[in-house]
Amino acid sequence: xxxxxxxxxxxxxxxxxxxxxxxxxxxxxxxxxxxxxxxxxxxxxxxxxxxxxxxxxxxxxxxxxxxxxxxxxxxxxxxxxxxxxxxxxxxxxxxxxxxxxxxxxxxxxxxxxxxxxxxxxxxxxxxxxxxxxxxxxxxxxxxxxxxxxxxxxxxxxxxxxxxxxxxxxxxxxxxxxxxxxxxxxxxxxxxxxxxxxxxxxxxxxxxxxxxxxxxxxxxxxxxxxxxxxxxxxxxxxxxxxxxxxxxxxxxxxxxxxxxxxxxxxxxxxxxxxxxxxxxxxxxxxxxxxxxxxxxxxxxxxxxxxxxxxxxxxxxxxxxxxxxxxxxxxxxxxxxxxxxxxxxxxxxxxxxxxxxxxxxxxxxxxxxxxxxxxxxxxxxxxxxxxxxxxxxxxxxxxxxxxxxxxxxxxxxxxxxxxxxxxxxxxxxxxxxxxxxxxxxxxxxxxxxx
Numbered sequence: 001x002x003x004x005x006x007x008x009x010x011x012x013x014x015x016x017x018x019x020x021x022x023x024x025x026x027x028x029x030x031x032x033x034x035x036x037x038x039x040x041x042x043x044x045x046x047x048x049x050x051x052x053x054x055x056x057x058x059x060x061x062x063x064x065x066x067x068x069x070x071x072x073x074x075x076x077x078x079x080x081x082x083x084x085x086x087x088x089x090x091x092x093x094x095x096x097x098x099x100x101x102x103x104x105x106x107x108x109x110x111x112x113x114x115x116x117x118x119x120x121x122x123x124x125x126x127x128x129x130x131x132x133x134x135x136x137x138x139x140x141x142x143x144x145x146x147x148x149x150x151x152x153x154x155x156x157x158x159x160x161x162x163x164x165x166x167x168x169x170x171x172x173x174x175x176x177x178x179x180x181x182x183x184x185x186x187x188x189x190x191x192x193x194x195x196x197x198x199x200x201x202x203x204x205x206x207x208x209x210x211x212x213x214x215x216x217x218x219x220x221x222x223x224x225x226x227x228x229x230x231x232x233x234x235x236x237x238x239x240x241x242x243x244x245x246x247x248x249x250x251x252x253x254x255x256x257x258x259x260x261x262x263x264x265x266x267x268x269x270x271x272x273x274x275x276x277x278x279x280x281x282x283x284x285x286x287x288x289x290x291x292x293x294x295x296x297x298x299x300x301x302x303x304x305x306x307x308x309x310x311x312x313x314x315x316x317x318x319x320x321x322x323x324x325x326x327x328x329x330x331x332x333x334x335x336x337x338x339x340x341x342x343x344x345x346x347x348x349x350x351x352x353x354x355x356x357x358x359x360x361x362x363x364x365x366x367x368x369x370x371x372x373x374x375x376x377x378x379x380x381x382x383x384x385x386x387x388x389x390x391x392x393x394x395x396x397x398x399x400x401x402x403x404x405x406x407x408x409x410x411x412x413x414x415x416x417x418x419x420x421x422x423x424x425x426x427x428x429x430x431x432x433x434x435x436x437x438x439x440x441x442x443x444x445x446x447x448x
Contacts, residue, residue, distance in 0.1 A: 023047070029185075029209065031177040033077065035216030037070065042089075042174035045123055048096065050089050050174060063103055086110055089174060090166040094140070097121040107168060114166060115141030122162070128155055140166070183213045183221075183291045192231060192283035196275045199228070199284060204268055206289040219293040224267060229286035236280060240270045240320070266320065273324035340407045341415055342376055342444055371400070371421070373431050373445035380442035383432065390432055390441035394425035398432075405433075419444070 006013055027043055034041050037060065040052035053066060060066040067083055074081045084095035085103040087110055095104065095113060098121040104113045117140045119132050131154070137143055143151065143163060152160045164170035185206050193199065203226060214220060226238040322331045332348045339345045383390040390396045401420030408414045416436040423429050429447035434440065 020046070028177075029212075030074070030077070030079065032179060032216050033073070033212040034070070035177070035179055036212070037066065041177045043177060044089075044093055044174075048093055050093065052089075053085075063105075067103075086113070088166055088168045089172050090162060091168075094121055094166060097123070111167065115139060115144070119143065124159065128159065131155065179213070179217050181293055183210055183293055184288070185209050186286060186288040188286050189284065192285050194280050194283050196272070199275055199287065200268070200272055202287045203271055203289065206287060207267055210289055210291060213293065217293055217295060219295050221291040222294060223291065225290040226271060227286075227288040227290070228280070228284045229288070230280075230282040231285055232282065234281070236278075236284075238271065238274050238278070240267050240274070270320050270324050273321065277324070340405050341413065342372065344408075344413070371403075373429075373447040375448065376445040377443060380433075380444050383441040383443055385441060390422065390434075392424055392430060392432075392443060393428070396422040396424055396430065396432065398422050421447075 003015060023046065027046065027049070031041050031043055031049055034049055034051055038051050038053050038056045042050045044050055051070075053063075057063055057066060060069060063085060067085070071081065071083060082096045082099060082101070084092045084100060085105075086092040086095055087104065087107060091104070091110055091114055094117050098117045100113060100117070102113075104110050118138060119129050119140070119142075122129075122140070132138070132143070137146065140163070144167075148160060161170055165172040187202050187206055189198070189202060210221070210224070224240045226240065228236040228238070230236070319331060329350070332350055334346050335349045337345055337347055383392055383396075385391065386395050389398070398420045399422060402418035403420075404416075404418050406416045417433040418436060419431065419433040421429065422432050430443055431445040431447065432441060432443050435442065
C-alpha cells in the first residue's frame with residue numbers, strides 16, 4: 001500500500017529505503033562465509049544462495065548437523081534464512097521459497113515434494129502466473145500434467161526448461177562465486193568518535209568478517225591494514241602483522257602468517273595497544289580493514305585441551321605486542337652474515353622471524369659457529385700478560401684453539417688473529433685472541 005496509508009494504520013512504522021547495492025554486497029559477504037562449508041557456492045535471483053553439499057556431508061557429520069550449523073551461523077550474522085535441500089538446485093530454491101524445510105533426498109521424493117508447490121513460489125513473471133491461474137493451474141504438479149508442446153507454446157520454452165531442471169531432466173549450470181584474493185571491508189560508524197572502545201568494537205566486527213574469509217579460503221594473512229577515516233576525508237592507517245611494516249607492502253612478504261583461528265584475538269589485542277598509544281588528529285567516521293589472503297596457511301592444530309596452537313609457539317604474537325608498545329624500531333633481532341670476523345659476522349634485523357624463514361641455511365650456519373659465545377664485547381678488551389700467557393682476574397688456561405682468522409684485507413679491516421677458548425681461576429669461560437702482528441692479547445667475548 002502507499003506509505004501514507006501505511007502510516008495511518010501504523011503511526012510508529014519505520015520506513016527504510018531499499019538499496020539493491022547493499023543487498024548485493026550482503027549476499028556477496030554471505031557467499032564468502034558459506035564457502036567454509038563447500039567450494040561450490042552460487043547466488044540466485046539476488047536473494048538466495050545455492051550450496052552443493054554432497055561432498056561435505058561426511059565432513060560436517062551429516063545433513064542435519066550441517067543444516068543446523070548453517071542456520072546457527074546465519075543467525076549469528078543477523079540473518080534469518082529459509083533452508084531447503086533437494087537433489088537439484090532449482091528444486092531446492094523452489095522448496096525454500098515455499099517454506100518446505102523437510103530435506104528431499106531422492107528423485108521419487110522430489111516429484112512428490114514439487115507437485116504441491118504453488119506457482120507463485122516459482123518467481124515467474126506475474127503475467128505468467130495469472131495466465132496459469134486462469135487456466136486452473138495452481139501447482140507445479142498441474143504444470144507437469146499439461147502437454148509439453150502446448151505449455152512451451154503458451155508460456156515459452158524457458159519455463160518448460162526450468163521445470164525439467166527442477167526434476168533433474170535438464171542440466172542447470174550455475175555461475176559459481178569466486179572467492180577474492182584480497183579482503184576489503186568497511187564500516188560506517190553511527191556517530192563521530194575517538195573513543196578507543198567504540199573503535200575497537202567496530203574493528204572487531206570487521207575482523208570477524210576477515211575470519212570468515214580466511215575460513216572460506218583456508219588462508220592466512222601476513223599483514224592487515226586498518227584505516228580510520230576522518231570527517232574531512234583524511235585517513236589514519238595502522239598496519240598489523242608479521243613485520244614492523246610502516247607503509248603499504250610492495251611485494252610478497254616472508255614470515256609468520258595469521259590464520260583464522262589463532263590470529264583474530266592477536267590482531268584485536270595489537271590494535272587495542274596501537275589505538276591506546278595513538279593520538280587521532282580528528283574524530284573517526286568510518287573504519288576499514290584490508291588484507292591480502294595467502295593460501296599457504298600453516299596449520300598447527302590444537303593441544304590436549306583443545307586450545308589452538310600457533311606455528312611459532314606464540315613468538316610472533318609476543319614480538320607484535322612488543323612493537324605495539326615500544327615501537328617498531330625498538331624491537332630487533334640478530335641474523336648471521338657470511339663473515340669470519342666476529343665483529344662483522346652478525347647484523348641487526350627488524351623482523352627476525354622473517355629473516356630466519358628466508359634463509360634456508362641459517363640452522364647450519366648456527367651449528368658452524370656454536371663454539372663462539374653469544375656475548376661479544378663492543379670493543380675487544382686488552383688483556384695483561386703473565387709469563388707469556390694472558391690474564392683476566394687471574395692467569396688464563398687456554399683450553400681449546402687456536403682458530404686462526406685472516407680476513408678483511410679487501411675492505412681495509414685486515415685482521416690476523418688466533419682465537420682460544422680459555423678459563424680463569426674463578427671458572428669464567430672466555431673467548432680470547434692474540435694479534436699475530438703485535439702479539440698482544442685481547443678479550444673478545446664471554447661464554448654464558
